Amino acid sequence: MKWLDDIETAQSEGFDDLEGREGLPGQALAESRHWARTLFAQGKGPYDAARPVRRKVHHATKAAPDLLRHEYDVDDLRLSIVEGRSFALVAVSRESLDVLALPEDERAPAISRVAKALFHPVCVAGGVCFRFPERIEEGTFFSTNPDLDPRLLGAWQDRLDAGIRDGELVFLAYKRLPWMAGFADPFAWLREGERIDRKPRFRFPFRRSGPKRKPR
Amino acid sequence: MGEPSGAPPRGEDTSAPTPESTIRIESIRVDSDHGTLRGCDEPSGWRFSDRACPEPEWTPASRVPVSHTLGEKVRLELTLDAAAAPGPVTLTGEGPGGIQFRQTIPISPGTSSITLVSENPLARKIDDLSFDVRWSASESVSIAPAVTSLPMLVTLGPPRSTPIAPYKEDGATPRRVAKAVEWAKRANSLDPHAIVECFLRRFPYYALLPSPDVPAEYDHPRYFNDVGGAWPMVDYVAASGECQAIVRLVRGMLAQIGAPGEARMLVVWADPDQGGGEKPLVADWEKDPRAGLSKTMQVGEKRFAAALVDGPVVEGKTYPPSHTRLPDGKVSPGLNRYEACLEFSHGGMTRYYCGGVGVLSSRHDILKVFWGLVWVEFLPDEGFRVEKVVRRYRGEAPPEDRPQRHPIRSFLRRFARGLP
Numbered sequence: 001m002k003w004l005d006d007i008e009t010a011q012s013e014g015f016d017d018l019e020g021r022e023g024l025p026g027q028a029l030a031e032s033r034h035w036a037r038t039l040f041a042q043g044k045g046p047y048d049a050a051r052p053v054r055r056k057v058h059h060a061t062k063a064a065p066d067l068l069r070h071e072y073d074v075d076d077l078r079l080s081i082v083e084g085r086s087f088a089l090v091a092v093s094r095e096s097l098d099v100l101a102l103p104e105d106e107r108a109p110a111i112s113r114v115a116k117a118l119f120h121p122v123c124v125a126g127g128v129c130f131r132f133p134e135r136i137e138e139g140t141f142f143s144t145n146p147d148l149d150p151r152l153l154g155a156w157q158d159r160l161d162a163g164i165r166d167g168e169l170v171f172l173a174y175k176r177l178p179w180m181a182g183f184a185d186p187f188a189w190l191r192e193g194e195r196i197d198r199k200p201r202f203r204f205p206f207r208r209s210g211p212k213r214k215p216r
Numbered sequence: 217m218g219e220p221s222g223a224p225p226r227g228e229d230t231s232a233p234t235p236e237s238t239i240r241i242e243s244i245r246v247d248s249d250h251g252t253l254r255g256c257d258e259p260s261g262w263r264f265s266d267r268a269c270p271e272p273e274w275t276p277a278s279r280v281p282v283s284h285t286l287g288e289k290v291r292l293e294l295t296l297d298a299a300a301a302p303g304p305v306t307l308t309g310e311g312p313g314g315i316q317f318r319q320t321i322p323i324s325p326g327t328s329s330i331t332l333v334s335e336n337p338l339a340r341k342i343d344d345l346s347f348d349v350r351w352s353a354s355e356s357v358s359i360a361p362a363v364t365s366l367p368m369l370v371t372l373g374p375p376r377s378t379p380i381a382p383y384k385e386d387g388a389t390p391r392r393v394a395k396a397v398e399w400a401k402r403a404n405s406l407d408p409h410a411i412v413e414c415f416l417r418r419f420p421y422y423a424l425l426p427s428p429d430v431p432a433e434y435d436h437p438r439y440f441n442d443v444g445g446a447w448p449m450v451d452y453v454a455a456s457g458e459c460q461a462i463v464r465l466v467r468g469m470l471a472q473i474g475a476p477g478e479a480r481m482l483v484v485w486a487d488p489d490q491g492g493g494e495k496p497l498v499a500d501w502e503k504d505p506r507a508g509l510s511k512t513m514q515v516g517e518k519r520f521a522a523a524l525v526d527g528p529v530v531e532g533k534t535y536p537p538s539h540t541r542l543p544d545g546k547v548s549p550g551l552n553r554y555e556a557c558l559e560f561s562h563g564g565m566t567r568y569y570c571g572g573v574g575v576l577s578s579r580h581d582i583l584k585v586f587w588g589l590v591w592v593e594f595l596p597d598e599g600f601r602v603e604k605v606v607r608r609y610r611g612e613a614p615p616e617d618r619p620q621r622h623p624i625r626s627f628l629r630r631f632a633r634g635l636p
């Protein structure tokens with residue numbers, strides 16, 4: 001739960017309001033939009049929600065990485081999404097859904113319903129893919145696939161985590177790049193000109209498809 | 217013969233007899249075209265449309281593009297309206313590249329249809345022609361109009377009319393065929409391998425992250441969209457796309473020009489437990505999109521993960537997260553699960569195109585895009601410590617292994633010692 005600690009540290013350092021797109025490098029904004037389309041169901045993501053979205057940003061310090069925060073309402077749920085370079089943490093405010101106030105046997109179905117509504121349908125096929133513990137209470141965390149290492153997932157859909165934290169229902173989705181093992185530098189996401197796909201390549205000598213020229 | 221009306225051009229023999237009668241071309245249908253083009257009504261987008269392009273292709277009011285196989289004769293059906301005295305007339309048409317139509321036809325007043333077959337075939341060349349035919353007739357008969365013009369896309373074979381790809385990139389539209397012809401022409405070859413190589417030269421790298429330069433509706437770099445799938449990539453070549461998107465585009469382009477061959481996206485990796493990492497493991501990404509290296513090992517308290525590293529590393533050393541920009545401007549070694557390549561097979565030959573590494577002829581070569589196969593321990597800051605180098609695929613030693621030599625100092629030292 002290092003990322004949760006990072007978010008708390010960033011919270012204490014403060015997020016800045018983001019007006020328009022000026023405060024974000026184009027690459028980071030394109031990635032954020034891409035992941036919003038990838039993770040969230042149509043109309044539920046932070047870039048296509050019907051209601052206004054308030055955005056805040058935390059630029060990396062020595063103590064906490066780059067983070068982007070989206071706050072908006074969707075389907076009577078008040079959401080706060082904190083997005084890092086490699087994850088998206090979705091918190092459903094307790095005022096809009098108090099899971100712990102529900103009878104114990106209704107908590108898991110309620111969580112599945114919310115997951116099914118918010119995320120892309122393939123992630124929660126049938127709405128019962130979370131491996132729920134016997135009791136869901138404060139501090140309980142569970143996953144769709146706890147045995148898979150998040151750093152080696154073949155696709156983000158292979159593992160979605162969730163839990164109850166400070167009374168709020170939270171979901172943690174991993175922004176996995178399937179070709180990569182591990183995650184990129186979380187402190188360099190909002191740095192201008194940053195791109196992790198500019199990787200050094202060994203280039204083989206170029207071979208032509210056509211007939212080879214005969215030696216003189 | 218010139219246009220039937222107007223003053224004769226200066227310098228010509230004005231004593232020549234003026235045309236007594238006129239044959240008007242009402243329409244031209246290209247019978248030998250493929251008839252597979254769709255979506256002529258949507259000329260500006262990359263989306264596929266089920267609506268067949270109208271016929272006849274040429275009328276005084278419209279010109280509809282046609283596709284035609286190279287090296288074949290052109291067969292036209294002309295509808296003529298003659299206001300001439302009955303009798304035989306020799307009709308001649310001169311088209312591009314020496315194409316010639318010549319036939320003596322019986323003419324009687326009123327509307328009639330005739331079929332003309334070109335005396336020689338189209339050149340054996342992929343091309344986008346303006347199929348301009350200059351018409352003339354024998355005797356004192358004039359043809360109107362004297363020139364007819366049609367866009368003709370000359371391809372290896374018939375473009376595909378019924379798409380089978382999920383995003384319908386293989387369905388033929390005039391705009392798609394024209395673009396595929398434009399790109400394939402550059403190969404100066406009819407060999408599908410040379411054509412694919414020519415296509416791939418435009419995409420020296422595969423894009424792994426979305427680009428802000430490409431409109432969001434296209435879903436760069438995946439190009440999973442309903443506005444043409446991978447086709448809009450041709451307008452954003454510099455931003456490239458994922459390997460799978462480029463495979464879809466290449467397949468789509470080959471389908472437009474009727475070229476044979478099979479393109480697939482392969483992912484290639486190695487496993488420390490299979491042949492010590494020497495054996496390339498291969499999966500067809502479209503059948504197994506989660507394929508790749510996902511191996512871990514628990515040793516006491518520590519958990520190690522296997523990864524393919526793209527730059528030299530040293531056992532026991534700690535590295536920053538993959539591809540971190542370093543203070544000296546270089547990029548740190550990155551950990552990978554696989555390398556994605558386009559595999560193209562035709563005529564018993566298979567070639568591999570991996571982003572930014574050139575054309576390869578064997579799967580084993582693909583592993584050489586990596587420096588080696590390693591066991592690593594991930595660190596809380598997303599960096600990693602190399603536990604063990606399982607296999608090196610390239611000879612290049614890690615920087616720490618070899619003494620760093622300054623090329624000028626080294627030269628001067630050797631010079632001072634009198635060595636060449």
